[in-house]
Amino acid sequence: MSRPVMSRVGAALATMTLVAAGGAALSAPEASAAAGGASGYASQNGGTTGGAGGQTVRATTGTEINAALCDRAGSSTPIVIEVEGTINHGNTSQVSGKSCNTADDVIELKQISNVTLVGVGSGAVFDQLGIHVREAGNIVIQNVTVRDVKKSGSPVSNGGDAIGMEKNVHNVWVDHVTLEASGGEDEGYDSLFDLKNNTRYVTLSYSVLRDSGRGGLVGHSDSDLTSTFITYHHNLYENLDSRAPLLRGGTAHIYDNYYVNLHKSGINSRAGAHAKVDNNYFKDSKDVLGTFYTDEAGYWQVSGNIYDNVTWSAPGSENHPAGPDPQSGTTVAIPYSYTLDAARCVPAVVSRTAGAGTGLLTSNGGC
Numbered sequence: 001m002s003r004p005v006m007s008r009v010g011a012a013l014a015t016m017t018l019v020a021a022g023g024a025a026l027s028a029p030e031a032s033a034a035a036g037g038a039s040g041y042a043s044q045n046g047g048t049t050g051g052a053g054g055q056t057v058r059a060t061t062g063t064e065i066n067a068a069l070c071d072r073a074g075s076s077t078p079i080v081i082e083v084e085g086t087i088n089h090g091n092t093s094q095v096s097g098k099s100c101n102t103a104d105d106v107i108e109l110k111q112i113s114n115v116t117l118v119g120v121g122s123g124a125v126f127d128q129l130g131i132h133v134r135e136a137g138n139i140v141i142q143n144v145t146v147r148d149v150k151k152s153g154s155p156v157s158n159g160g161d162a163i164g165m166e167k168n169v170h171n172v173w174v175d176h177v178t179l180e181a182s183g184g185e186d187e188g189y190d191s192l193f194d195l196k197n198n199t200r201y202v203t204l205s206y207s208v209l210r211d212s213g214r215g216g217l218v219g220h221s222d223s224d225l226t227s228t229f230i231t232y233h234h235n236l237y238e239n240l241d242s243r244a245p246l247l248r249g250g251t252a253h254i255y256d257n258y259y260v261n262l263h264k265s266g267i268n269s270r271a272g273a274h275a276k277v278d279n280n281y282f283k284d285s286k287d288v289l290g291t292f293y294t295d296e297a298g299y300w301q302v303s304g305n306i307y308d309n310v311t312w313s314a315p316g317s318e319n320h321p322a323g324p325d326p327q328s329g330t331t332v333a334i335p336y337s338y339t340l341d342a343a344r345c346v347p348a349v350v351s352r353t354a355g356a357g358t359g360l361l362t363s364n365g366g367c
Contacts, residue, residue, distance in 0.1 A: 038140070038173035040203035040231025040253065043336050048171040048201070050116030050140030054078025058120075060085040062092025062129065065107055069115070070097030078114040083124035083144060089155050092129060106158045110134040119143035123357055130158025133165040133172060145178040145356045153188035160190025166220075169199040177207045178355040184213025184241055191243065192216050198226040205231070206362060208355035210238040217246040222271045222296050225249025232257060233338070234346075234363060236354045237266070244288075247273035247298060253334055255279055256341045256363075258350040262288060269298030276332035279304040281346040286311045290321040299330035306343040339365035 038048040057068040059081050068081045077099065087107070094104045101110040106129065109115060113136060118124075123145070130149040133139055141163065151160025158164055162179040165172060179192040192209045193216030195202060209215050215237055218227045228250025235257045237244045242264045245252070248271040255278040259266055266288035269275045277300050282288040288310055291298050295318055305326070312323035341349050345367035353361040 038171075038175070038203050039205055039338065040233060040336065041201050041229040042171055042173040042203035042231065044229065045171055045201040048138055048140065048173045048203075050138060050173070051078040051080040051114055052116065054080060054114065056080040056082060058082045058084065062087045062107060063095060065117070066093070066095035066100065066102040069102060069109075069112065070095045070100035072099040075099045075111060076113045080116040080118065082118055082120040084119070084121035086125045086127050088127045088129055089157070105129065105155065107131045108134065109136050109139055111136065113137045113139070116140040116142065117144065119145075119356055126162075128155055128157060130161050131163045132158045132161075133163070133169050135168050136172075137170045139169075139172045140175070141172070141177060142175045143177070143356050143360060145180070147178075147180045148182055148189070150188040151190040156188075160188070161194045162192045164191075164194045164196075165199045165202065166194075166196040167198065169195075170201050172199075172202045173205070174203070174207065175205045176354070176356055176358060176360050178357075179207065179209045179212075181212035183211075186213075190214060193245070194220075195227050195230065196220040197224060200227060201229050203231040203233070204235060206234045206350075206354045206358075206360075208236045208238070209240065209244075210236070211240075213241040214246075215240045215242070215244040217243050217248070218250055218252065218273070219246075219248030219271070222248055222294065225271060234341075234350055234353060236260070236350050237262065239263075242266070242292075243268065246270070247275055249273050251332060252276070253278075253332070255338070256343075256346050256349070257281075258346050258354075259283065259285055259288060261285060265290070265292045267300070268292045269300050270294050271296040271298060273298040274330055274332050275300045276334060277302045277305060279340045279343040279346065281306045281308065281343050282310050283308040283347070285309075287313055287319075287321045287323075289323065289326055290319075292320070293318055300326070301328040301330055301332045302326045303328075304340070304343050306346075341365055341367050
């Protein structure tokens with residue numbers, strides 16, 4: 001599988017405006033956009049600013065990331081950790097301290113708050129090493145690539161999740177990241193972006209999820225319905241089997257995402273989940289919206305989406321596709337302001353803005 005090439009992202013990029021093909025206007029903020037706070041549901045519940053205002057530390061190994069967490073005055077002392085280079089099993093060891101709870105062979109943001117982890121310089125790649133957020137709040141993860149994290153085989157990390165959150169996590173903004181694998185469960189991989197066990201107020205924005213069996217889920221089973229208030233916007237989902245995302249209970253806002261080559265299913269709203277699905281572009285994919293692999297129904301409100309060469313399977317006892325003519329069956333109230341790009345512009349905008357190493361470009365909605 002080809003790997004993304006990181007472009008140089010300076011620590012103080014000047015604000016600028018670019019124009020994408022098709023006339024979509026794009027904006028590039030400073031490299032550490034975390035200081036400005038988050039969009040979507042991560043902007044609620046007091047907001048998400050990560051380590052803004054705290055000390056800035058540079059790390060080139062996983063052990064240095066762990067040391068930066070452990071060297072703080074307390075577990076809630078704000079810190080911005082700028083990461084450059086390749087973080088892997090060979091350079092990631094546990095570090096002890098009163099302000100941290102780290103482990104070998106995984107980046108653990110555990111029982112802490114007010115932390116930004118941001119890739120800088122020539123780029124930050126977490127190679128076969130996952131990022132685990134647990135019992136934590138006010139976390140920003142930005143401008144990093146996480147690739148080939150395995151749950152079986154060797155080496156393993158983070159249960160096979162590129163980024164995983166679980167157990168009383170709140171206010172996390174994941175922005176301009178690239179999450180990728182080299183296959184599905186049969187090849188030892190699990191998921192790219194999983195939220196479980198009371199994870200709330202999370203936004204995934206301007207990111208790439210690709211080349212995996214599973215994109216991500218909210219809730220680890222149909223009995224785990226405690227995670228909610230998740231926003232997914234301006235992301236690229238490419239070459240996935242399913243879970244883009246899988247929603248169990250809770251509320252999700254899914255807008256201006258670009259879906260390409262979903263092989264089995266896409267947005268799977270089940271077990272009472274409510275999804276507002278606006279102005280997404282679905283291309284060359286199957287069953288991009290519905291309730292799948294269960295009779296525990298979920299719900300959706302749809303508007304402005306484009307279905308380009310999308311195929312729909314026939315309804316069955318555990319297969320309830322929304323198409324071929326998706327209609328709304330619920331109403332989802334969104335508590336924050338946002339600007340929609342027209343669905344026709346989404347492929348151009350997302351192709352230029354999403355993922356690590358894109359200069360933190362964002363759309364200003366001026367398509």
